[in-house]
Amino acid sequence: MNLHALRLFHTVAVTGSVTRAAETLNISQPSITAQIKKFEQELSLTLLKPQGRGIAVTDSGQRIAQLAQRLFAVERQIEQFAQECREGTSGHVRLAATYLPSHFLLPAWIARFKQRYDAVELSIVTTNSSEALRLLLNVDVDMAIYGGLPEQYPDDVEMEELFQDELWFVVSSKHRLAGRHIALEEMMQEPFVMREEGSSTRERLFALCRTHSAPAPKVALQFNGLYESVRAVVSGYGASFVSSLVVREYVERGELSRVFVEGVRLRNTIAVCTRRNEALSAAAANLIGLMRSSPYRVG
Incomplete structure (x- = not known):
C-alpha cells in the first residue's frame, strides 16, 4: 500500500478540498489528484466523487479515512516513543548490584532517577560479585554496580570507578x-x-x-x-x-x-561495569550519569 498516497487522501478527506489539502501539504493540486487516482486503482475502490464544483468522500472513502486516522495516530505514538528512547525518558534498564550498593546507594540513586525519568522501567537483581559478573556477560543485565570489584574480570568488561x-x-x-x-x-x-x-x-x-x-x-x-x-x-x-x-x-x-x-x-572501589564496545541505551546512560554526579562521603 502506498502510505504517501493514503496520507494525501486523508488530508483531502479531513480538509474537504483538494485545494486546501494542497495548501496544507505544500503540494500542487494536480499532483495530489493524480496520486489519489493511482491509489484508487491500487485499492480498486472509489474514494472521491464529484459534488458540485468540488468533491465528496464516498462511503468507502469515509471508512478508509477513519482507519487512516488510527494508523497515523499510531505513527505519531511510534515517533514519540522513538524520541523518548533516544533521549532516555522511556525504556527499560536492567541492572545487577552487589549488596553494598543495592542497600546503601541504589535507593537514593533510583529515587533521584525516577523523579526525572518516571517512565523508565528499572529491573534490579541484588547478588554477589561473581553472579553479577555472570549476569552482565550473559547479557541478562545492562550494567553491574559493584561495591568492591572482583580480583579479576574479563577484557570485554569495562569498569568505571565512581568513588x-x-x-x-x-x-x-x-x-x-x-x-x-x-x-x-x-x-x-x-x-x-x-x-x-x-x-x-x-x-x-x-x-x-x-x-x-x-x-x-x-x-x-x-x-x-x-x-x-x-x-x-x-x-x-x-x-x-x-x-x-x-x-x-x-x-x-x-x-x-x-x-x-x-x-x-x-x-573499596564502588564501580559500574558494562560490556566493552557495546552501546548503552540512552536511559542506561542517563542512570550512569546520575550516579557519577552523586555526592558521597568517603571514609
Missing part, C-alpha cells in the same frame, strides 16, 4: 579489641562474621592475609546479607571486615568500634 570508601575491621563497642591498634596476625585470631563465598569483600580479606603471610581468617558465621552480618557483630560476636558505608552510623552511635590493624589501609 572509593574504606574497608574497616569492626567489633562490638564492648569487645576487648575495640579502638585498639593491633597486628594483622592478632586480628586473625578472632572469629569472623562474613558474607558468603563470592563476596568481593570476603575475597579481599583472604587476599590481604595471603599478601602479608598471615593466617587466613576463621569465618565462624556466614550470612547472605550485610545487615545480618553487622547485627551479629553488634550483638557481641566476633569481628567483621566491611565497607565503611555499611557501618559508619553504627560506629558513630557507639554500637560498633573500629579495630586499627597496623599497616593495613584498604579502600
Whole structure:
C-alpha cells in the first residue's frame, strides 16, 4: 500500500478540498489528484466523487479515512516513543548490584532517577560479585554496580570507578579489641562474621592475609546479607571486615568500634561495569550519569 498516497487522501478527506489539502501539504493540486487516482486503482475502490464544483468522500472513502486516522495516530505514538528512547525518558534498564550498593546507594540513586525519568522501567537483581559478573556477560543485565570489584574480570568488561570508601575491621563497642591498634596476625585470631563465598569483600580479606603471610581468617558465621552480618557483630560476636558505608552510623552511635590493624589501609572501589564496545541505551546512560554526579562521603 502506498502510505504517501493514503496520507494525501486523508488530508483531502479531513480538509474537504483538494485545494486546501494542497495548501496544507505544500503540494500542487494536480499532483495530489493524480496520486489519489493511482491509489484508487491500487485499492480498486472509489474514494472521491464529484459534488458540485468540488468533491465528496464516498462511503468507502469515509471508512478508509477513519482507519487512516488510527494508523497515523499510531505513527505519531511510534515517533514519540522513538524520541523518548533516544533521549532516555522511556525504556527499560536492567541492572545487577552487589549488596553494598543495592542497600546503601541504589535507593537514593533510583529515587533521584525516577523523579526525572518516571517512565523508565528499572529491573534490579541484588547478588554477589561473581553472579553479577555472570549476569552482565550473559547479557541478562545492562550494567553491574559493584561495591568492591572482583580480583579479576574479563577484557570485554569495562569498569568505571565512581568513588572509593574504606574497608574497616569492626567489633562490638564492648569487645576487648575495640579502638585498639593491633597486628594483622592478632586480628586473625578472632572469629569472623562474613558474607558468603563470592563476596568481593570476603575475597579481599583472604587476599590481604595471603599478601602479608598471615593466617587466613576463621569465618565462624556466614550470612547472605550485610545487615545480618553487622547485627551479629553488634550483638557481641566476633569481628567483621566491611565497607565503611555499611557501618559508619553504627560506629558513630557507639554500637560498633573500629579495630586499627597496623599497616593495613584498604579502600573499596564502588564501580559500574558494562560490556566493552557495546552501546548503552540512552536511559542506561542517563542512570550512569546520575550516579557519577552523586555526592558521597568517603571514609
